Amino acid sequence: MTETETTMSERLDLFFHPRSIAVVGASNTPNTFGYLFMDYLVKAGYRGALYPVNPRNGEVLGFKSYPSLKDVPGDVDYVISCVAAGHVPELIRQCPAKKVRGVHLFTARMSETGDEEGRRIEQEIASEARRLGLILLGPNCMGLYHPGEGISYAYGLPGKPGRVGGIFQSGGLSINFIRYASLRGVAFSKVVSYGNASGINESDLLEYLAGDRETGLIVMYIEGVRDGRRFFKALREAAAVKPVLVLKGGKTGAGNRSTFSHTASIAGSTSAWEVLFRQCNAVQAADLDELVDLTVAFNFLPEITGKRVGVIGGSGGKVVLSADECEQAGLEVADFPEDVRGLIREREPRLENWLGNPVDFSILSGSGLMPGELMQIMARSSGFDFLICNVTEENPFDDIMWSQLITMETNEYLNILSAGIKPIVATVANPGLGMSHTGELRWRTLLEKREFLASHGIAVFSSVRGAATSVSKLVNYFLNRKRMQAGGAK
Amino acid sequence: MTETETTMSERLDLFFHPRSIAVVGASNTPNTFGYLFMDYLVKAGYRGALYPVNPRNGEVLGFKSYPSLKDVPGDVDYVISCVAAGHVPELIRQCPAKKVRGVHLFTARMSETGDEEGRRIEQEIASEARRLGLILLGPNCMGLYHPGEGISYAYGLPGKPGRVGGIFQSGGLSINFIRYASLRGVAFSKVVSYGNASGINESDLLEYLAGDRETGLIVMYIEGVRDGRRFFKALREAAAVKPVLVLKGGKTGAGNRSTFSHTASIAGSTSAWEVLFRQCNAVQAADLDELVDLTVAFNFLPEITGKRVGVIGGSGGKVVLSADECEQAGLEVADFPEDVRGLIREREPRLENWLGNPVDFSILSGSGLMPGELMQIMARSSGFDFLICNVTEENPFDDIMWSQLITMETNEYLNILSAGIKPIVATVANPGLGMSHTGELRWRTLLEKREFLASHGIAVFSSVRGAATSVSKLVNYFLNRKRMQAGGAK
Structure with a gap:
């Protein structure tokens, strides 16, 4: 990194740890943004000094309010602007006197509107x-x-x-992303929504998070970039030290048109982006659901560098489809290695040639080999790099017995996890429930198991396809990183 | 159809409407299959005569039990066999005396085990x-x-x-399928799980359901077929009269291996299957989730023969990604047609060049144009063949206000649906909730809205990708059917 870039990351780090925040355009009127940004900070428990700025009010949400930024006593590290674009230039000019580190412009309606005046004022402010x-x-x-x-x-x-x-060109999307990922046990160091990027841009943020000790994994949503060459360098360097997961918006003609009215971005050619991501070893997500899946995988799993998957749980067609989805995702669904086959032969000779990978639990029924034992045998085998465990839904029993069976299954996942003998991920079906269904034991049990597993540190997916795709991309990331490091060392 | 085939469909129709059922191997021991098959019928409210058959019991689940089939008084239309394979030949021989129409062999452990004795007894029985x-x-x-x-x-x-x-080579998978689809408002005429297919096979069932008045739409899961030529003919003829949705298991090497231990099927080459499905105009699903999505689409939507989609709801990155996903699915995300643009110009001139398709609701904020009005304008425009409406999650408000806003949105969907002016589908996010999350207003609201929309006849999907892929395949099906009919008429 050059000296200037290092400086920007240091400045960003100070900016992102502010001792005081002024909300300019703060308001007591619920559901205006001047109210909301105050309330977000209050509800999130911000512990620094909080200064509402508004010419008309003495107090906002119980905090003493000031007519303008320059009236705030003492220094202000961080300014949130909720005022209209026309008022921003004057606000900017008041900042140095308060030793402001930086300004977050929630203020919008500038270049993204497509009109000349919006573009002009954005440039003036920048x-x-x-x-x-x-x-x-x-x-x-x-x-x-x-x-x-x-x-x-x-x-x-x-x-x-x-x-x-997180680095998100869309704040709304980032909110959905944070909510969905946190439902599955993921927590965040910091997420930045940077919109039109007329000041800080995606490359600044990437360089910053690459060096940020709070951050072990970077997730991005981008529509366009300001400086392709710099972004390439920043992305490659970041992905060399920690995984970078990227969702690219505006990959099609229609998507491209939309990025302009959203953030005034020019999305560029899809094939050029694909090449860039591949060359940088950034992990690309096809959509928001996959971005969440990948985040779950990279958040919970260790470094895995082999693709031989053992698939366990479910029966019949589910097992067949599991095999298909794993192989389509680029995993190797190897048949049982000799150590596993030998142990099965010892326990149940007649299952030796019938059981296979993926394991169909219904085949075990009536035999002396319990599902949990077979899981342990597979976990201990050197023939598999990791396991995908499907919480079994296909059984003939009533919901009470079924929920007991899957409790045994899921407890076994945790045994394998805590023994640390083999990376393990789980799939729990996620059909589109309505509220009334959550009163039924079957559906409630699925929701409980998903939460139970996620809260105990298991990467949970809603389908084998999602699990297989995510782990396959994770393995590729680590293999590529090794290869690139070896290449760079020559 | 030939005369023989007609007869088989008629015989199947009688078999599937039995006036009496004997469960052979019936049992009072909970969670044995002899108990379960009795209990399924009792719980499902079967109204015909129900005869448990078991040499040891006088009564099973309160029904008088008979030592053997031949001891049952009167005729038996339908026999369910839960006894071991070795007892089946004798059972079969007792059937003619009771005028049995057919036998359902739950009995397993035959050719799918891979051993010679299993294969021999299956052939003997057949x-x-x-x-x-x-x-x-x-x-x-x-x-x-x-x-x-x-x-x-x-x-x-x-x-x-x-x-x-439904025609399912895997019963377990069919159960999951029925449950998931019914959560989204789908109901069934009949679903048949046919396993190893040594008697009735997929072609018999296809021919039967193609002519069945109770059935408007056929869903299949197949691993292999017994007679490829006959299946081709049956599939093509069925798809010419009603949509046939197909999920093929065993598309990969590993999947193929699994189909054998599951149903002794040889799955065959994937490319040959692709050609077959295309030539027959069968609609292929990539996985179980997509099979459910397609079923929802075909169950609720009318015949749509154009791909111009209007996308409404959500904001920012969500809108960009919606456009991408629609276009990737083969839909046309046309910009606003002149009639729509003219009406926007009348109402809000400054939005004329900013708003576009997909509609970003956040752009409407503060304008005189309400989301509901714009939906109506788009629904009435001849520039769109159908609408995809995203229940908006990206807004800054608290959960109470948010839930009010999406209540307005979803009510408007129903207005458009009931006015019959434009086919409409909805997307409601389906993140992986845990049970504890259903206590939070936000997540509860999503579950409630999904159920509300589905119960009012709206096709609900959990992503734009799912909605767009399903509708695109639906349009292709109807376009192909027209083209094939026109071709056939020449």
């Missing part, structure tokens, strides 16, 4: 901020979610910090 | 049944789910009859 040495985040973005500091840009985001960092 | 003119369903299958007759092969399958017919 150049003024640059001249005054201010960090500028936005415009047209949600800003910073930093659970460790009690900073949030939405209601109900988890307060527990974790190791996933 | 030839004996053929000689005696008996319909044979199985072996190694769950049999018949026929809600209209109160016949079921699992607990908790819906009792309400509907128009979807």
Whole structure:
């Protein structure tokens, strides 16, 4: 990294750990943004000084309010602007006197509207901020979610910090992403929504998170980039030190058109992006669901560098489809290695040639070999690099007995996990339940098992396809990284 | 159809509407199959005569039991065999005296075990049944789910009859399928699990359901077929009169290996299957989730023969990704047609060049144009063949206000549906909830909305990708059918 870049990361780190925040355009009117950004911070438990700025109010949400930024007593590290675009230049000019580190412009309706005046004012603001040495985040973005500091840009985001960092060109999408991933046990170091990127851009953030000790894994949603060459360098360097998962918006003609009205981005050619991601060893997600799946995989799994999967659980057609989906995802569904086959022969000779990988649990029925034992045998075999365990739904019993059976199954997953003998992921079906269905034992049990497994550190997926695709991409990432490191060392 | 085939369909129709059922091997021991098959029928409310057959008991589940089939008073239309394979030949020989129409062999452990004795006894049974003119369903299958007759092969399958017919080589998979599809408002005419198919096979069932008035749509899961040429003919003829959705198990080397131990099927080459499905205009699903999605689409949507989609709801990155996913699925995300643009110009001139398709609802915020109005404008435009409506999650408000907003949105979907002006589908996110999350207003609201929409006849999907893929395949099916009919008429 050059000296200037190092400096920007240091400045960003200070900016993202503010001792005080001013919300400019703060309001007591519920569901206005001046109210919401105050309330997000209050609800998230921000512990620094919080200054609402608004010419009309003496107090906002119980905090003493100031007519303008310059009236705030003492220094302000971080400014959130909720005022209209026309007021921003004056706000920017007041920043140096308060030793402001940077400004987050929630303020929007600039270049993304497609009109000339919007574009002009965005440029004016950016150049003024640059001249005054201010960090500028936005415009047209949600800003910073930093659970460790009690900073949030939405209601109900988890307060527990974790190791996933996010860089999102869409704040709304990032909120969905954070919510969905946290349902599956993922927690975040910080997520930044950066919108039109007229100041801080995706490359600045990538360089910062690559060096951030709070962050072990980077997740990105991008529509376009400001400087392709710099982004390439930043992405390659980041992916060399920690996994970078990327979802690219605007891969089609129609998507491309939409990125402009969203963030004034030019999305560019899809094939060029594919090449870039491959060359950088960034892990690409096909859609938001897959981005969540990949995050779950990289968050919970160790480094796996082999593709031989043992698949366990389920029966009949489910087993056949599991095999198909694993192989389609690029995994190797090898038949039982000799050590496994030998142990089966010892226990149940007549199953030796019938049982196979994936394991059909219904074949075990009536035999002396219990599902849990077979799981242990496979976990201990050197013939598999990891296991995919399907919570079995295909059995003929009533819901009470079924829920007892899958309790035994899922407890066995945890035994394997805690023994540390083999990486293991689980699949729990996720059909589209309605609220009334959650009153039924069957569906309630599935929801309980998913939560139980995720809360105990298991990567849970809703399908074999999702699990297989995610683990396959994880293995590729680590293999490529090794290969690139070896190449670089020559 | 030939005369023989017609006769088989008529015989199957009688077999599937039995006035009496004997469960051979019936038992009072909970969770044995002899108990379960009795209990499934009792719980499903079978109204015909029910005869348990078991040499040891006087009564099973409160029904008078008989030592052997020949001891049952009067005729028996339908026999369910839960006895071991070795007892089946004698059972078969007793059938003619009781005027039995056919036998469902739940009995398994025959050719699918891979050993010679299993294969021999399966052949012996099949030839004996053929000689005696008996319909044979199985072996190694769950049999018949026929809600209209109160016949079921699992607990908790819906009792309400509907128009979807199913042909499943895997009974366990069919149970999952029925459960998942019914959560989304689908109901069934009859589903048949046919296992090793040594008697009745997939072609017999296809011909039968093609002519069945209770069935408007056929769903299949197959691993292999007995007679490729006949299957081709049956599939092509069925798909010419009603949609046939197919999930093929065993598309890969590992999957292929599994089909043998499951149903002794040889899965065959994938490319040959692809050609067959295309030539027959069968609609192929990539996996079980997509099979459910397709069933929902074909169950609820009318015939759509154009691919111009209007996408509504959500904001920011969600809109960009919606556009990408629609276009990747082969839909046309056309920009606003002139009639729509004109109406927007009238109402909000400054939005004319900013708003586009997909519609980003956040752009409407603060304008005089309400989301519901814009939906109506798009629904009435001739520029769109159908609408995909995303229940909006990306908004900054608290959960109470958010749930009010999406209530307005979803009510508008129903207005469009009931006005019959434009086919409409909805997407409701389906993140992997745990049981504890269902206590939170946000997640509860999503579950409620999904159920509300499905129960009012809307095809609900959990992603734009799912919705777009399903509708695109639906349009292709109807376009191909027209083209093939026109070709055939020449």
